[in-house]
Amino acid sequence: MATIRDVAKAAGVSTATVSAVVNDSAYVSPELRARVEAAVRQLNYAPSMVARNLKRGKSQLIAIVVADLANAFFSRMVCLAEAAAAAWGYSLVVFNSDEKPEAEKRIISRIRMLSCDGIVLVPVGETAQNMRDDDGKSIPTVLFGRIVDDRRSDTVTIDNVSAGRQATNYLLDLGHRRIGSITGPLQLTTGRGRHEGMMQALQARGVTPLPHHIRSGEFREGTAYSVAREILEGDDRPSALYVANGVMALGLMRALSDLGLRCPEDISIASTDTIPGIGGLRPRLTRTEHPLSDMVNEAFRLLVDRISNGAPPAPRNVVFQPALVVGESCAPTVPLVVENHR
Amino acid sequence: MATIRDVAKAAGVSTATVSAVVNDSAYVSPELRARVEAAVRQLNYAPSMVARNLKRGKSQLIAIVVADLANAFFSRMVCLAEAAAAAWGYSLVVFNSDEKPEAEKRIISRIRMLSCDGIVLVPVGETAQNMRDDDGKSIPTVLFGRIVDDRRSDTVTIDNVSAGRQATNYLLDLGHRRIGSITGPLQLTTGRGRHEGMMQALQARGVTPLPHHIRSGEFREGTAYSVAREILEGDDRPSALYVANGVMALGLMRALSDLGLRCPEDISIASTDTIPGIGGLRPRLTRTEHPLSDMVNEAFRLLVDRISNGAPPAPRNVVFQPALVVGESCAPTVPLVVENHR
DNA sequence: CACATCCAGCTAAACGTTTAGCTATACTTG
């Protein structure tokens, strides 16, 4: 591939003149400019971003590290992130830590070597402090969806407590009192927050859940499937379940299907998030949803601001509110009626 | 961030000695090696892949360009690609051409500037020839899923004709004779191949489809929704539909739902591919499926071979066979019986 | 005409790494 020296030679000018024309960064006379442009076309020249990066210290790369790329939530996040990165003039390098803190460490190290300009990170576990350079200057970073003990990066999250509370309140409003839960991992702020929201809603109505109706596990379809079978195959099945994410909801659905249980006839289901695009399939999940598009766009706005202007005086923590979307996966309970003997 | 010069100065050696230790590329005495390693740890040194790339001409980046990242098929492909890239020691840069040839051109140009080592490309339209450098040497590339008139790159595809034929034969075997289709874009080898397979299956049984039962459109949920309503709201509705991809199947399902039609009671549906993970939702689609994991791994095997060893004597074209997966979205027709008047 | 001012275009260093080729020292051999 042609370099700037080849173009300079072909046009009979210096490399500085070619750079000035290609980048439009200094006055170049019309005659010289025309010669340079002709040479650029003739040689099909494109500047090397590698060399440019070495000189300028800007890679035009943003890294995104998601927790589980097989999870449709995160793949939709990547889709939105690609569009946002492109809109800001960046390319997106995608990493999947697969919920493993050790993998996250290796990925962060790789990102430093790649000299990415910024990172959007879904933190795994509690360890996101290895991004600091030796001189204390870290790669501009925005944490997404989950919060860890890192007081330097901006964060974009959802009010997980509200997400859990709204979904649970919906079930309570329908008359459910024996409500179980598949909580997601409680060491994550997302899992913990949604669980806390559910517990707050129950306590506010004076409802005490049965401990064996509440199970936790990773945000994975297979995990939810197993855990759901344990809950559902018990002697006293709950009348409703709150599920902490969309992929777990699918696992729960598969368990219902395999056990011959109908939703919502035999059990009501509410979740936080669902899988996009499956509105035509039955049953449509009742759920609290992330405004994911707004969240991703905000994350990129904060990140690009950090890349351009450096760290703000104090880290920013933007919290979005979930929205309840009513589908058809919940039915009212028929309350037990104690007959009056006359 | 510390550079190799900082480490050299701290260790009291040359940069060549530091490079030899870090890369383990030449003998260094134990005493010097220990000093270098101590300095590396003390300064938290990580080599710059930008500078390394400029010198060596290897970026350790592979670009993947998908046609529609919002399509779950392509997002699953990206997920598998990230794992394959990581396994081969590469990072993955993700681009979405969104079915737009002009966007594809810009992306390819960007990939050249980034000096990615290789590309996995889902070509859009018929234009994938702008990857050649001026000296005729192109970035190692594997085309995925679709074939364009590019006789230089390897390709990994599915037998689309077989995919269409198998799904249609399944419907014919159930007694369906009024079979419609939502074909996908016919200028793509994928859309065209699946349509041809369907037509072959019908012709082999002496069945002539009604032209207004066959509609084409982009591989998008919204497109399929609109087109499906046109077919289904007509006076003589088909008894079955073959849909050319999983996302269109979801659009069709949504149209059925909105029109109050039950599947398979009112109409049977077969598709090529579905959305992963939704097996618990009703109805489970009967479909011909891509062995996507095998395909992605093969694509990366071919690409890494090209990166390492240069172009093979002749481009390779690996064709995978689809598999029919029977769900519950198809029912037998009750054949019309002409009563004998005695 | 001599001197001052302006500026288009050029030269060459730098970004951080790798590595070809050099050199001083150690060791071997006759």
Place this chain on the structure above:
DNA sequence: CAAGTATAGCTAAACGTTTAGCTGGATGTG
């Protein structure tokens, strides 16, 4: 002891771009 051989470690150029600072020529002024 002199000559030959081996090699650890070093020097410095190169990868492709950007840009600070220089310079020769054009223009203006007294």
